[in-house]
Amino acid sequence: MSESIVTSQTQQAAPQAAKPAKPVAKPAWEKPKLEDVSEQVMAQPYIRFT
Amino acid sequence: MTLSIDRFGAPLFVSWQLTRDCDLACLHCCTESAPGKRLRDELDEGEALRVAADIVDSGVPYVMLCGGEPTLVPHFFAVAEALGNAGVNLKVETNGQRFEAAAAKRLARLPIRSIQVSLDGDTQAVYERQRPGASLAKAHAACRAVRDAGLPLEITFAPTRLNLHEAAAVIERARALGAFRFNSGRLMRLGTAARLWHKLAPSDAQYREYREVLARAGDVLEPPMELCYVPWSIEDGLRAALSDPPATLLVLPNGWVKVAAPLPEFCADLRRTTLAGAWQSYREAWRNDATRSAVKRAIDDESCHAEANTWRMTPVAHV
Numbered sequence: 001m002s003e004s005i006v007t008s009q010t011q012q013a014a015p016q017a018a019k020p021a022k023p024v025a026k027p028a029w030e031k032p033k034l035e036d037v038s039e040q041v042m043a044q045p046y047i048r049f050t
Numbered sequence: 051m052t053l054s055i056d057r058f059g060a061p062l063f064v065s066w067q068l069t070r071d072c073d074l075a076c077l078h079c080c081t082e083s084a085p086g087k088r089l090r091d092e093l094d095e096g097e098a099l100r101v102a103a104d105i106v107d108s109g110v111p112y113v114m115l116c117g118g119e120p121t122l123v124p125h126f127f128a129v130a131e132a133l134g135n136a137g138v139n140l141k142v143e144t145n146g147q148r149f150e151a152a153a154a155k156r157l158a159r160l161p162i163r164s165i166q167v168s169l170d171g172d173t174q175a176v177y178e179r180q181r182p183g184a185s186l187a188k189a190h191a192a193c194r195a196v197r198d199a200g201l202p203l204e205i206t207f208a209p210t211r212l213n214l215h216e217a218a219a220v221i222e223r224a225r226a227l228g229a230f231r232f233n234s235g236r237l238m239r240l241g242t243a244a245r246l247w248h249k250l251a252p253s254d255a256q257y258r259e260y261r262e263v264l265a266r267a268g269d270v271l272e273p274p275m276e277l278c279y280v281p282w283s284i285e286d287g288l289r290a291a292l293s294d295p296p297a298t299l300l301v302l303p304n305g306w307v308k309v310a311a312p313l314p315e316f317c318a319d320l321r322r323t324t325l326a327g328a329w330q331s332y333r334e335a336w337r338n339d340a341t342r343s344a345v346k347r348a349i350d351d352e353s354c355h356a357e358a359n360t361w362r363m364t365p366v367a368h369v
Binding site: 029030031032033034036037043044045046047048049 | 056057058059060061062063065109110111112114139143164166204206207208231233234235236237238278279280281282283284287296297298311312
């Protein structure tokens, strides 16, 4: 059952008691830093990306 | 599947090929760059500066400007300064044929992490055989200009059966020039090198001998210089990327974004989407079955790399 159908049924049963929508979960992304480059960036033969 | 690229809201590193134009036509060139090979649809100055601003706004910490020969591009300094003056660390790859003191001094005002000069021989005869028409003296002068300006110098050596016998001499030359790093690895079967593979590719015995040269050079402690040759081959690099894709975007001269240098697939067009869109598309591409199958094919059969410069769109492309 999809989330949208659940929401629809809940609204029909108790429209006055609808809960506030939960905020959409955002991925916990990190800001890239130069210190991360050495371990996270691949190189090619004779082309170093670090 | 959780990939480490999902840690970051933007790439750690952008490798930006500004042009296919070059003042040399090297036999081993992985991008098939040469005089007159500028693409008709390369980003113009306005478009390139818009991409640079997007890179800055996205928080990318590190960008490599390469080509072709990037210093041939009329807006090379405008792009470098737009990035560098905003705090983005830079690496510049050059063949050193026109990289003189004035260029080095101008770049020295920016946060330069490395100027990489290719030295594919230690005598003019060998160097010129692999880089027809090139001057080894100019390349050496470029290295000295880099160091005189106080910039970090990195040397790269692409091994072929034409130049391997001079590898040890090039390593020592790199030390003498004050390089902080010497880069090498197995010859990449890409571009012009793929077309000339049977003329260029060293034998297994030559590679074994070369590994011994590199190991011996690693025992030399003074002056200090890092010797880098891992990943040794494209296949080693792709194998590692399959389990942990690099947080790297490779931008082609026309603004297309490649999934990986040895693959023909591109996943975004920076004329039509933002860097954030390209980053999303890149991460999706590494989860895509077709992309992963293409990577596995390239690992199993290095002759596949010959198609790397015949670009085609991935199914998840943001264009």
